[in-house]
Amino acid sequence: MLEINELSKIYPGGTQALKAVTFNVPKGQFLAVIGLSGSGKSTLLRCINRLIEPTKGQIIWNGIDLAALPENEMRLYRRKIGMVFQSFNLVLRSTVLTNVLSGRLGYINPAWSFLNRFSKQDYLDAMKQLERVGIADKAFQRADELSGGQQQRVSIARAMMQNPEIMLADEPVASLDPVLAHSIMQYLDKINKELGVTVICSLHFLDLVHRYADRVIALNNGYVVFDGLPSEIDDVKFKEIYGRDAERVG
Amino acid sequence: MKKKSKSPFLHSIKVAFIIIGLIILYAIGFSVTKVNLEETKSEIRQKQLIRIIRALVQPDLFTYDTVDTLIQTKILAPCSENAFTGIAMDPTTSDPYLTLSTYCANPGDAITIEGFNFEVSEQIFVQFIPPNGVKLTLGQANTDENGHFILETKIPKNRKSDQPQTIQVKTSVYAGNLKISGTLKDTWDKIVETLFLALLSTTVGCIFALPLSFFAAKNLMERLKTEFISVSLTLILFPIGFYIGLKIVQIIIRWISTLTISPIFVVIGCILLAVIIFLLLRQLFSNQKIPGEHTSYNFRSILSKSTAAITVVVFCILLSKVFILAGDSLTKSLGTFAFIGEFIRDMGEILEMILPVGVGIAASFIAVSLGSKISKSILAAPPIWMKKIISVVLSVAAYAGLCLLIINALNFLYEFKNIREINLYTGMIGGLVGLMLGLIFQPNYEIKIGNVIYIITRSVFNILRSIESLVMVIVFVVWVGIGPFAGSLALALHTIAALGKMYSEQVENISEGPLEAIQATGANLVQQVVYAVIPQIIPPYIAFTLYRWDQNVRMSTIIGFAGGGGIGFLLQQNINLLNYRAASVQMIAIAVVVSLMDYLSGYVRNKIV
Secondary structure, rough: OOOEEEEEEEEOOOOEEEEEEEEOOOOOOOEEEEOOOOOOOHHOOOHOOOOOOOOEEEEEEEEEEEOOOOOHHHHHHHEEEEEEOOOOOOOOOOOOOHHHHHHHHOOOOOOHHHHHOHHHHHHHHHHHHHHHHHHHHHOOOHHHHOOOOHHHHHHHHHHHHOOOOOOEEEEOOOOOOOHHHHHHHHHHHHHHHHHHOOOEEEEEOOHHHHHOOOOEEEEEEEEEEEEOOOOHHHHHHHHHHHHOOOOOOO | OOOOOOOOOOOHHHHHHHHHHHHHHHHHHHHHHOOHHHHHHHHHHHHHHHHHHHHHHOOOOEEEEEEEEEEEEEEEEOOOOOOOOOOOOOOOOOEEEEEEOEEEEEOOEEEEEEEEEOOOOOOOEEEEEOOOOOOOOEEEOOOOOOOOHHHHHEEEOOOOOOOOEEEEEEEEEEEEEEEEEEHHHHHHHHHHHHHHHHHHHHHHHHHHHHHHHOOOOOHOOOOOOHHHHHHHHHHHHHHHHHHHHHHHHHHHHHHHHHHHOHHHHHHHHHHHHHHHHHHHHHHHHHHOOOOOOOOOHHHHHHHHHHHHHHHHHHHHHHHHHHHHHHHOOOOOHHHHHHHHHHHHHHHHHHHHHHHHHHHHHHHHHHHHHHHHHHHHOOOOOOHHHHHHHHHHHHHHHHHHHHHHHHHHHHHHHHHOOOHHHHHHHHHHHHHHHHHHHHHHHOOOOOOHHHHHHHHHHHHHHHHHHHOOHHHHHHHHHHOOOOOOOHEEEHHHHHHHHHHHHHHHHHHOOHHHHHHHHHHHHHOOOHHHHHHHHHHHHHHHHHHHHHHHHHHHHHHHHHEEEEEEEEHHHHHHHHHHHHHHHHHHHHHHHHHHHHHHHHHHHHHHHHHHH
């Protein structure tokens, strides 16, 4: 159970990205976060694993307030929270395998990471994760030789190496071909359904939300303006979330 | 609202003022830089200019073998009673001979020297040789188409002798084939020296700049935050750790000094320790611990870790001795390649020199990590008021200690007279600062310590960079003597600062995405750097290192002007001796090398990036 309590974020410039956001995520849920660009979706996801420091509020996970932890302890909890990014964020000059293995960094002795040494088990796991996303044959290629869809699959494999209990996905399909979007979403769905990993995924397209999400949260200008089932989003709600000028696509 | 446009009259007044201002500005410029056009028109100056330009365009690259002809005659100076009529000359001979207007003259008297049957249209040099053999040039002349010359000159003063003195005429005639001149050979030697000077200084600069550059990268450093209490502990424990590290090395060296006399012990001990360390590392590899999940810092683990650390130190000491021994024996046996032996010996000595400092730094980092554990337990356990008291006490001690360290470093430079009083006052001031900070900040307040480190590193880089290596070399010449060693040290120091700044800017320019992603996996800051930063910065680092080598080659061509060795030394010498034809060779050599380096580094940079 992940409880977000009155979470606020004010950026140094004065922009208030999150305004007392409160919601709960039960274990194993597939939660979609929707809203316009700049509504605070990315900030919310990054506050949960504290890539961005929240200004106020609590993030209570299994009884521990993540927002109050010092950085060196937060690091240990971050290992259990995988993250997938819109721009994949692979280290392009490293091999696919190294990128996947770097998901284990939180678990190994930091001294060995200088030598790029991982245990045999980690290598086997990395190959297994690559097989799961169907690109085991690319393991020894450089990451920049891969297409966008392949890169996103590597990044899922990397996050899965952390053996996560929560998976944060920040618009994982926004920079991909719509055709590829479903294949990436299906991997996330599989992780959610088969392994019971809680998925919190920000999305742009409502049809993806309808198809994959158990529940939707909508943000507008830093406020939660909707919290419910995907099927509950009717035309009135839609206008509330996306503004009056918006039109439904698809 | 648009501003009302000004009247054209006011506008032209403004333009006129600007023009007058500019004229005054350049007039000041001319007078300050002492522009003197009369000098440029002066005939003597123009003649000199033409002479130099002609010399510069005729570089002394090649030469012929020359055959010298020496013809002598005798003269008595000053005149004395012993009648001396000179050496009889047979005017019918076809060999070259000399006649003098007089064979006895007082110093300062005018004399006419005439020569016959010399080589046609050649330059001849007339020298005066007293009995002690020290030659003095009297003048030079050119022979006519009959091989005849006349030179009017004076008998030199201060060369009195009652013995007949020699007047000698020297002609040099080209013989044999064109060959490389001595100047060109010297220039080649010095150019090689210059290139290696640049290579060494760039390498050393690169080695030091690499780790330092991360401390000067804002995007990395602003992530580094520490609790206030932990900063105090670091300030206290860092110098203590350094001191202990230094002492440990000294004690170990003293302990094993009797044993290291025997070379057999050194070699066997070194190999043995290498094996032990290898086994220890394998042991550590096999049971990878998960950080944070169990922290067993019991007595046994501390003991085993410190034993391991001391083993490594002893190994390093023995290794340096092995290098020195091996270097010495190689120097004896290798003959022409003895320099390799010397190199190995030098490596051993460098290891010996940096070992205490390295162990000191390592020990201070261990002390600091111990401090962070202590601060964690302080923050966890006692009640709030207790924490506050501990924090205040620690910060008073820390800042008083810091101030004392700084003042004692200054004392080394300024040699204060009343150091005791000064120590007392600075200690008190530091304590007060610490007290105030301790009261203001909560013990767990996160200080952006990274920003402080960033500012300090950047400032040091900027200060070092602003001192040209030409200035630095003056200090190094005093330390290690005139020559290329001083030059490479000065260039290396400058390179550390310049490369450090350029490297750190590359770190700041990396794409943040991968860094964010690696951070999200739970990696610590060092791991983030190794996995997300280093792969991104390797190509620009190589490019900048090459660029810096190119720059260092350019710098080392002139560093010799200040005594730093390399080709600049030769160039300056030749300019001072007014030997412009030789200077021209060196200038050409510099131009060739610099442009070659430019093409080469440009080519490699294009290949890599």
